[in-house]
Amino acid sequence: MVNGPVVKAKEMTGVMMHEVVKVGKLKLTGEVIVLEGDTATIQVYEETSGLKPNEPVEGTGKLLSVMLGPGLIGSVFDGIQRPLEVLRSKSGDFLQRGISAEPLDFEKQWDVEILVNEGDEVKEGQIVAKVNETSAVEHRIMVPPNISGKATKVQKSGKYTIDTVLMIVESKDEKHEVKLYQNWPVRVSRPYKERLAPSEPLITGQRVIDTFFPISKGGAAAIPGGFGTGKTVTQHQLAKWADADIILYIGCGERGNEMTEVLEEFPKLMDPRSGKPLMERTILIANTSNMPVSAREASIYTGVTIAEYFRDMGYNVALMADSTSRWAEALREISGRLEEMPAEEGFPPYLSSRIAEFYERAGRVRILGSEDQNGSISIIGAVSPPGGDFSEPVTTHTKRFVRCFWALDKSLANARHYPSISWLDSYSEYTTELVDWFEQNVDPNFSKLSKRAMSLLSEDNNLQQIIKLVGEDVLPDDQKLIVRVANILKVGYLQQSAFSDVDAFCDMHKQHEMLRIILMYYDRANSLISKGVAISEVLEEKIVNTLMRMKETVSNDKLEYFKQIEQTIRSFFDSLDEKYEKVKEA
Amino acid sequence: MPLKEYMGLSQINGPLIFIENVGNVGYNEVVEVTFRQETRIGQVVQISDKFAVVQVFQGTEGLNVNETKVKFLGKTLQVKVSEEILGRTFNGIGEPIDGGVDIINGVYQDINGFPINPASRMYPRNFIQTGISAIDGLMTLIRGQKLPIFSGNGLPHNRLAVQITKQAKIKGEESGNFAIVFAAMGIKHDDARFMLSNFEESGAIKNVVTFLNLADDPTIERIATPRVALTAAEYLAFEKGMHVLVILTDMTNYCEALRELSTSRGEVPSRKGYPGYLYSDLASMYERAGMIRNKRGSVTQIPILSMPNDDITHPIPDLTGYITEGQIVLSRELQRKGVYPPIGILPSLSRLMKDGIGEGYTRADHPHVSSQLFAAYSRVQEVRALASIIGEEELTNIDRRYLKFGDAFEREFLSQGYDEDRSIEETLDLGWKLLGNLPPSELTRVSEEELKKYYKEIGEN
Numbered sequence A: 001m002v003n004g005p006v007v008k009a010k011e012m013t014g015v016m017m018h019e020v021v022k023v024g025k026l027k028l029t030g031e032v033i034v035l036e037g038d039t040a041t042i043q044v045y046e047e048t049s050g051l052k053p054n055e056p057v058e059g060t061g062k063l064l065s066v067m068l069g070p071g072l073i074g075s076v077f078d079g080i081q082r083p084l085e086v087l088r089s090k091s092g093d094f095l096q097r098g099i100s101a102e103p104l105d106f107e108k109q110w111d112v113e114i115l116v117n118e119g120d121e122v123k124e125g126q127i128v129a130k131v132n133e134t135s136a137v138e139h140r141i142m143v144p145p146n147i148s149g150k151a152t153k154v155q156k157s158g159k160y161t162i163d164t165v166l167m168i169v170e171s172k173d174e175k176h177e178v179k180l181y182q183n184w185p186v187r188v189s190r191p192y193k194e195r196l197a198p199s200e201p202l203i204t205g206q207r208v209i210d211t212f213f214p215i216s217k218g219g220a221a222a223i224p225g226g227f228g229t230g231k232t233v234t235q236h237q238l239a240k241w242a243d244a245d246i247i248l249y250i251g252c253g254e255r256g257n258e259m260t261e262v263l264e265e266f267p268k269l270m271d272p273r274s275g276k277p278l279m280e281r282t283i284l285i286a287n288t289s290n291m292p293v294s295a296r297e298a299s300i301y302t303g304v305t306i307a308e309y310f311r312d313m314g315y316n317v318a319l320m321a322d323s324t325s326r327w328a329e330a331l332r333e334i335s336g337r338l339e340e341m342p343a344e345e346g347f348p349p350y351l352s353s354r355i356a357e358f359y360e361r362a363g364r365v366r367i368l369g370s371e372d373q374n375g376s377i378s379i380i381g382a383v384s385p386p387g388g389d390f391s392e393p394v395t396t397h398t399k400r401f402v403r404c405f406w407a408l409d410k411s412l413a414n415a416r417h418y419p420s421i422s423w424l425d426s427y428s429e430y431t432t433e434l435v436d437w438f439e440q441n442v443d444p445n446f447s448k449l450s451k452r453a454m455s456l457l458s459e460d461n462n463l464q465q466i467i468k469l470v471g472e473d474v475l476p477d478d479q480k481l482i483v484r485v486a487n488i489l490k491v492g493y494l495q496q497s498a499f500s501d502v503d504a505f506c507d508m509h510k511q512h513e514m515l516r517i518i519l520m521y522y523d524r525a526n527s528l529i530s531k532g533v534a535i536s537e538v539l540e541e542k543i544v545n546t547l548m549r550m551k552e553t554v555s556n557d558k559l560e561y562f563k564q565i566e567q568t569i570r571s572f573f574d575s576l577d578e579k580y581e582k583v584k585e586a
Numbered sequence B: 001m002p003l004k005e006y007m008g009l010s011q012i013n014g015p016l017i018f019i020e021n022v023g024n025v026g027y028n029e030v031v032e033v034t035f036r037q038e039t040r041i042g043q044v045v046q047i048s049d050k051f052a053v054v055q056v057f058q059g060t061e062g063l064n065v066n067e068t069k070v071k072f073l074g075k076t077l078q079v080k081v082s083e084e085i086l087g088r089t090f091n092g093i094g095e096p097i098d099g100g101v102d103i104i105n106g107v108y109q110d111i112n113g114f115p116i117n118p119a120s121r122m123y124p125r126n127f128i129q130t131g132i133s134a135i136d137g138l139m140t141l142i143r144g145q146k147l148p149i150f151s152g153n154g155l156p157h158n159r160l161a162v163q164i165t166k167q168a169k170i171k172g173e174e175s176g177n178f179a180i181v182f183a184a185m186g187i188k189h190d191d192a193r194f195m196l197s198n199f200e201e202s203g204a205i206k207n208v209v210t211f212l213n214l215a216d217d218p219t220i221e222r223i224a225t226p227r228v229a230l231t232a233a234e235y236l237a238f239e240k241g242m243h244v245l246v247i248l249t250d251m252t253n254y255c256e257a258l259r260e261l262s263t264s265r266g267e268v269p270s271r272k273g274y275p276g277y278l279y280s281d282l283a284s285m286y287e288r289a290g291m292i293r294n295k296r297g298s299v300t301q302i303p304i305l306s307m308p309n310d311d312i313t314h315p316i317p318d319l320t321g322y323i324t325e326g327q328i329v330l331s332r333e334l335q336r337k338g339v340y341p342p343i344g345i346l347p348s349l350s351r352l353m354k355d356g357i358g359e360g361y362t363r364a365d366h367p368h369v370s371s372q373l374f375a376a377y378s379r380v381q382e383v384r385a386l387a388s389i390i391g392e393e394e395l396t397n398i399d400r401r402y403l404k405f406g407d408a409f410e411r412e413f414l415s416q417g418y419d420e421d422r423s424i425e426e427t428l429d430l431g432w433k434l435l436g437n438l439p440p441s442e443l444t445r446v447s448e449e450e451l452k453k454y455y456k457e458i459g460e461n
């Protein structure tokens, strides 16, 4: 039977659950998702037009897996890890069917440095060789999980292709070849020693995130928002600027042009920390909305499995999935074709456990191959709720499994307040765990400043309710000041254009300086107002303008300029103080 | 291979027919359904080794179970394309209906096309000047973009679409290489005639290909119409190097046809009865816009859809917005105020504009002025809300200046004539002129240098 991407095949005895099969004369790639008697239900990763009943289905004996080894970085794959550049050279600009290609290049010679000697005992996960894959990433070749023993037939350091056997690991009863690559089934998470508590933020360079709703390395965050509210731009910002070693970007059922944008832009952009092109740490999975939905379902797993592999080398990996709602819809569509009983809004009852499994693959861990080394995967998933309504199933279930929630607000987006992350509806449960880090690495006062700024913003929110009814004029001056300073915070601090040359990425120290100066302004102004000075005196246009514009006028490498700004503001208030003292004396 | 023919059906249900004991039939294969000399076209939507389910594009009205003959053609639904289609009119499944000759030379192509390999795309960057200030200044259209018009009953989306197509130009390029593919799904005869006669009138556009499925044409045929049109567009763009603007109207009618089909197939419905795969289905069409590396042509799409009850959260505009690269939203309120084109700028957006405007594309100040105009106009809405409660007299001085700006902005910037074609420079200068209503301290999104160069405060009085 053929029903869209779902095919049922008879006489399939011996085939395994999740085995990859080749369907029909075109040899379309599929995966077994249900086994009942000798009938296998297969989800086909390519368009099934023209497929007929009684066409042959062949097993491959392999579970749906990814190929892990040098050559991953800088690649673009589809949802089942077919390399799109290679497909392009094989079949042209449009994706044809039945074309397969190895994910990694088998011809390319890599400079391999071998790190073990003949006869050494090696353990699972141990790093036994390394390759400088790009100028930014050292690719560490590991003994695959579940394999330990004595290293024999160890090659010398030299130039090898990925298929070369570097050594043979002999245990009592088995011999295993260790090559430059290994395979791993995508639906099984890779093992590690133990999970660790969050201790360090993933610095994103986005003020509203780092200052108010930080995510830890190994954390999980969701960005829900209606269309056009900024999920993709935020994800791109994180992919560009987050201080991770490896970026995995999964375009899951979204636009082709957004992938092209990354492909065209990233090679030209430099990592502010390493100075290397961003593409040299990035892997893209592009299963756009017009590509087969079943491969969209797989893309998420392909992505995390690759992420885990780099985590196992001891790296901090950040994974963005845009959009997890399209993945959930793929689950729904396949479930519908299987005629399963639907739960909420047609989604299958296992939606919530699938979402949980996915986000649980985030985390900071002690890696398998070492006693003291850690690696992490941070997952940032976009959620696209229908009608922008957060009470729908994918958003509500996601909320249960992430600890960071960056809620995008349509009205902010309409007002072109970007990023339109709502400072009222968002939260991060990592904040307390990260206080120490910010104190030690940014400033002892940083968390305090952040709290104070947030309380001004929330007081402002209350005052806005009043203003909506009666206007700002009736507020007493101290409350007016709060509204004005909150406005400086909104425009001058929270708003951050992704397209600004200076401000797209904001260093932590710059964040701290800006926050400190704005709050210093508030304190000085507030003390004058409490002494009865008119608010118009403290809202000097030039000063307010300086505060609003400092994000653009001071670049990350010229932080000393803040001293000047601070000085200007101090002398402004000093002279106001003086003037007021005189008035009082007179 | 001999074609397989069967006599008699086992069941008819809505637009679907069921045929038993068929063998060797492919999924999505095209079918000819003949009943007493009359032939209709269908497509296999589900098969097993026992039966095939076929959707009939012209509907099943008048068919009966025992006299209907079904012929499986062994291929998927295709349309014949060549340069000969320029200037011609076809029905919703690509058959000529203008009384002209059949398309003689040409190639058959699958109407579903194939997805563009994301690695083959070229990021669209060429600014298309539409001559409409609201669009060029604030939601710039880019060649290769998909930018829908969200409209409602009685709003002038057709007129706007006509004005865009008439005025659209790329700077420094003649328009010879330009074609329009027009696909009508379920729209009224009058609307189709209005648009077509306008395309023909404007001398610049000789190359129009039209696919018509009008309000009284078979509903299910609408499922094929946009796909047929996009197949033609892709051919002209990527085989013949033309820049093709595709107008798809009205996508709401398309979606309703899809819902009807889905219901008769007994599928589990998602929101408002639309199938759960509506997103993927729409994406399979909208994603056919774009540009390809090393190819000259482009496909730019302007789908038009009417929002049921003006509700932008309705699944059709909602899912469209999730796929397209922005949207132009028409506002009933502005229409009531007599503003043409009544483009509600706050909910409107062009996502590709950021890379196609500014220095080297339009003018260096463009990104900042547009951002400033958005911010200011958004403030106008707040002030208006407040003024309606406490009265204009109670507003602060600054707020009153915002009101003035807002009115002038709607009157002078948003409003323009049906034939008024403004250059991008005129549009930007007009924007600056209107910002003169506000004091410089409010203009935080433009740079100090730009203020010096373009800003002139309009004195209060």
Ligand SMILES: Nc1ncnc2c1ncn2[C@@H]1O[C@H](COP(=O)(O)OP(=O)(O)OP(=O)(O)O)[C@@H](O)[C@H]1O
Residues within 6 Å of the ligand: A225, A226, A227, A228, A229, A230, A231, A232, A233, A234, A254, A384, A418, A419, A420, A496, A497, A498, A499, B321, B322, B323, B349, B350, B351, B352, B354
């Ligand atoms: N930080 C930002 N700086 C500047 N502009 C932004 C920012 N965030 C969003 N935008 C603007 O908003 C537009 C829409 O953002 P984006 O494409 O990220 O939306 P989205 O939430 O991913 O929508 P969809 O669900 O439809 O994919 C962008 O094209 C850009 O113009």
Ligand SMILES: [Mg+2]
Residues within 6 Å of the ligand: A231, A232, A233, A254, A322
């Ligand atoms: Mg997006």
